[in-house]
Every structure is written in C-alpha cells, then in structure tokens.
Amino acid sequence: MNKSFIEIDPTVREALNTGVPVVALESTIISHGMPYPKNVETALAVEEMVRSNGAVPATIAIFEGKCRIGLNAEQLEYFGKAAGVWKVSLRDIPYVLSKHLYGATTVAATMRIASFAGIKVLATGGIGGVHRGAATNMDISADLTEMAQTSVAVISAGIKSILDIGLTLEYLETQGIPVVTVGQDEFPSFYSTKSKYPSPLRLDTFEEIASMLHTKWSLDLRGSVLIANPVPAALGQDYHTIEAHIQDALAAAAVSDVKGKDITPFLLKYIAENSAGESLETNIALVLNNARLGAAIAVALQKLE
Ligand code: PSU
Ligand code: MN
Numbered sequence: 001m002n003k004s005f006i007e008i009d010p011t012v013r014e015a016l017n018t019g020v021p022v023v024a025l026e027s028t029i030i031s032h033g034m035p036y037p038k039n040v041e042t043a044l045a046v047e048e049m050v051r052s053n054g055a056v057p058a059t060i061a062i063f064e065g066k067c068r069i070g071l072n073a074e075q076l077e078y079f080g081k082a083a084g085v086w087k088v089s090l091r092d093i094p095y096v097l098s099k100h101l102y103g104a105t106t107v108a109a110t111m112r113i114a115s116f117a118g119i120k121v122l123a124t125g126g127i128g129g130v131h132r133g134a135a136t137n138m139d140i141s142a143d144l145t146e147m148a149q150t151s152v153a154v155i156s157a158g159i160k161s162i163l164d165i166g167l168t169l170e171y172l173e174t175q176g177i178p179v180v181t182v183g184q185d186e187f188p189s190f191y192s193t194k195s196k197y198p199s200p201l202r203l204d205t206f207e208e209i210a211s212m213l214h215t216k217w218s219l220d221l222r223g224s225v226l227i228a229n230p231v232p233a234a235l236g237q238d239y240h241t242i243e244a245h246i247q248d249a250l251a252a253a254a255v256s257d258v259k260g261k262d263i264t265p266f267l268l269k270y271i272a273e274n275s276a277g278e279s280l281e282t283n284i285a286l287v288l289n290n291a292r293l294g295a296a297i298a299v300a301l302q303k304l305e
Contacts, residue, residue: 005097006116009070015056016117021298023050023291024069024114024122024152027061030076031085031104032265033125034280035272040080042284044073046291050123053295058119060110062088062096062103067113079104087261089142107154108146111224115150120213120301123155123294125287126190127226128264129168132250139263140171147224148175153213155294157286158188158195158228162246162267165195172226173200178216180209181228182293188230191282192239199228206293210300229293231286237278245271245279 008016015022025046030039047057059071061079071079079085079102086096088103090112096103105113107127114122128141147154158181159165169187172179181187181199189195203209213225230236249270258266272280 001116005065005067006113007066007068008117009058009068009072012056012058012070012117019302021055021121021295021302022058022117022119023055023294023298024110024119025050025057025059025291026107026110026122026124027059027071027079027104028087028106029125029287030059030079031082032087033268034283035269036080038280038284040077042287043076043080045284046123046287049288049291050295053292054299055295057291058114058117060105060113062093062101062105065097065100067093067097067116069113069117069119078102087265089261090146091142106141106143108142111146111150111152111154114152119152121153121155121294121298123287123290125157125283125290126160127154127156129159129163129165130171131263132162132164134164134167137259139260144168144171144175144177147172147177147226149223151217151222151224153225153227153297155227155229155290155297157190157231157290160190160246161195161243162249162264162271165189165197169197169200175223176221177224177226178212179226179228180212182209182230184230188228189239190286191231191237191242191279193230193233193236194239206296207300210297210304213297213301214304227293227297229286229290231282232289235282235285237282242271242275242279245275248274
C-alpha cells in the first residue's frame with residue numbers, strides 16, 4: 001500500500017514501535033455527534049481515559065490530503081468547532097483525501113484507517129446499523145460491511161433504537177460478526193441497558209474478550225467483534241422514555257425528508273435537543289465507559305500476542 005496518504009502522530013508511532021497498545025477513536029462523534037464545546041471536552045476526556053488505563057489514544061480524521069492517526073488538542077478543537085467538516089464513511093475516503101477537505105471519520109472509515117497502522121481496538125459510543133424501514137429504504141450502514149472484513153474490535157454501548165436492533169443483529173450474524181455483551185444476557189440499546197433482544201453471546205471480563213479476539217484472529221477469521229458494553233445502570237435512561245424521543249425524532253426526519261448520510265446526525269441532534277440535555281450526559285458517560293474497557297482489552301490483547 002502507498003503510505004504517502006497516511007500520517008501517524010509521533011505519540012502513536014512511538015507506542016506502535018514499542019509495543020504499547022493503542023486504542024483508535026472516531027471523529028464523526030466529535031464533528032457530527034455532539035454539540036460544541038461538549039464534543040471537544042468529551043474527546044479530550046476520552047483520550048485521557050484511554051491513557052489512564054494503560055493504552056495510547058489515536059483519534060482518527062482526514063485533512064490536508066492525509067489519513068491522520070492521532071490528533072493533538074488543537075486539531076481536536078478544530079474538528080469540534082469548524083463548520084463544513086465532511087462526515088466520511090468508507091466510500092468518501094478517496095474524495096475527501098484527494099480534494100484536501102476536512103473529514104471526520106465514521107466507525108467504518110476509522111476502522112479501515114486504524115487497520116492500516118495495525119491498531120486492533122476501536123472504542124466509540126454507538127455504531128451505525130440497519131435502519132428502521134430498511135426493507136424499503138435499503139439504509140444499512142457501511143459500519144456493518146466494514147466489520148465483516150476488517151479485523152478491528154469495536155466497543156460500543158449497543159445499538160441505538162433509532163435503528164432496527166433486531167434486523168441489525170440478523171445482519172451481523174449473516175456477516176459472521178460475533179456480538180458479545182459484557183456482563184449481562186440482554187443486548188443493550190445505547191441509552192438504556194435494555195433492548196428486549198437477547199445478546200447472541202456474553203462475556204464478563206476484559207480478559208475473556210481479549211482471549212476471544214486473539215482466538216478469532218489467530219485462525220485468520222477476519223473481521224470485527226462487536227463488544228456491547230452496557231451504559232452504567234445509574235446513568236442509563238428509561239427505555240420507554242427514550243423510545244418516545246426517538247419516535248418524535250423519526251417523525252421529524254420524515255417531515256423534513258432527511259435521508260442517507262444525514263439521517264443519523266439529524267436524529268442524534270434532535271434527541272439531544274429534545275431531552276433536556278440528559279441524553280447528551282448519558283452519551284458522554286457511556287463513551288468514557290467504552291474507552292476504559294477498550295484500553296483494558298487492548299492491554300490484555302497485547303499480552304497474548
Ligand atoms: N450512532 C451514534 N452516534 C454516532 C454515530 C452513530 O449513536 O455518532 C456515528 C458513528 O460515527 C457511526 C456513524 O459510525 O454515525 C454511522 O453513520 P451511517 O449510519 O451514516 O453509516
Ligand atoms: Mn445510511
């Protein structure tokens with residue numbers, strides 16, 4: 001591969017060279033998932049959480065014609081504040097690179113760029129999935145197809161019920177992607193520890209998760225594992241309350257005819273603005289919780305390899 005399109009921050013380069021585990025972090029959550037300045041505060045806190053748990057953070061984004069692996073505080077601030085930052089999924093990478101645009105990467109694009117550098121673990125809040133109404137709108141996130149082929153584990157708080165959770169779990173099964181929930185039998189739904197769907201698999205410790213990842217990749221079973229880390233119960237929200245907000249958001253999206261890559265940011269913004277900030281606080285708490293687990297898994301995995 002031509003490495004001229006990749007730029008690795010010195011802190012991340014040093015970690016990779018000396019065998020210190022690295023945790024990849026996406027940037028769409030910063031530019032399109034949360035309002036300023038909470039987005040930047042959260043991005044910095046998430047990086048600190050990774051560091052204090054023994055790994056090195058690598059927030060990934062695109063600018064000046066390079067895929068950047070590891071952003072400094074000034075760059076994080078830019079991605080949190082600037083208007084016109086592209087939301088970059090897999091298909092957008094060559095366009096945004098060759099036009100020298102600023103791009104915030106989704107889980108799919110972040111996984112691919114992380115894999116260029118040999119990073120094995122990515123922590124985020126929520127992933128994209130199969131949207132409600134997918135049978136007619138065909139809206140299935142490239143996060144899922146990317147997870148089928150790229151060997152980077154993804155830690156999320158489950159799947160937000162702006163998506164069709166049942167169809168997303170079916171799609172993950174079809175694509176051969178293991179889904180493991182941490183410490184409970186029920187698959188979590190981001191804001192809530194509940195979803196009414198049983199988790200396909202359950203593991204209770206980060207050591208067991210690292211062992212499963214090591215086993216999968218040792219067999220050359222390529223692709224991701226979706227690790228669903230339930231939001232800390234005290235911070236989670238009532239399933240029915242959040243469902244009401246989601247129904248309102250979906251109705252507003254339909255009225256405004258929002259589609260395609262704009263639908264997820266639209267729904268997230270709508271819910272955050274219409275739930276008195278509570279959903280944002282929960283969102284921040286669960287991302288931090290995922291960063292902590294991601295670092296622990298990366299450290300344990302490094303010991304096995
Ligand atoms: N779900 C969330 N928060 C997010 C996203 C999804 O709860 O910030 C972002 C992630 O970057 C994810 C992307 O990878 O949206 C999926 O977008 P799409 O559905 O357009 O593939
Ligand atoms: Mn989509």
